[in-house]
Amino acid sequence: MGSSIDKYEEVMSDREIMDAKSGKLAPHLNSTPVEIFEYEYPELSDEFKQIQHEMYEMFARKHMDYGLNNIALGGDLTQTEDKKFSLTGLCIRLTDKISRLKNLLINGRSFVQGEGMEDTFIDIANYGIIGLLVGRDKWKK
Secondary structure, three states, rough: OHHHHHHHHOOOOOHHHHHHEEEEEEOOOOOHHHHHHHOOHHHHHHHHHHHHHHHHHHHHHHHHHHOOHHHOOOOOOOHHHHHHHHHHHHHHHHHHHHHHHHHHHHEEEEEOOOOOOOHHHHHHHHHHHHHHHHHOOOOOO
């Protein structure tokens, strides 16, 4: 019986052995990539979700300050040309954010209070999502 346990442990990873001994179940072979990722990288997974929450909060705050027209630029985003104009505006804003990020990296500090590197990365990510919302025809009143 001892040799069958040794063979079983040989095909299991150290993590699987530790989890089996502690009663923690590893994802099943039919698990989704998300389930496997969350199992393999719980801290990274949790932090990613926290960042998404921070992004959403910033998106909501800025949306309430600026409104829909800030992205629509006065156009009707159901019209191809107006949508293209809006996406061009987003591209320009992204270019501005990337320029700010480059300067933050070069200077090692922000000269505008509240606009550091984390804020800049969140802005860049949110503009990407706004671009998807415009492209999917969700940016409307």
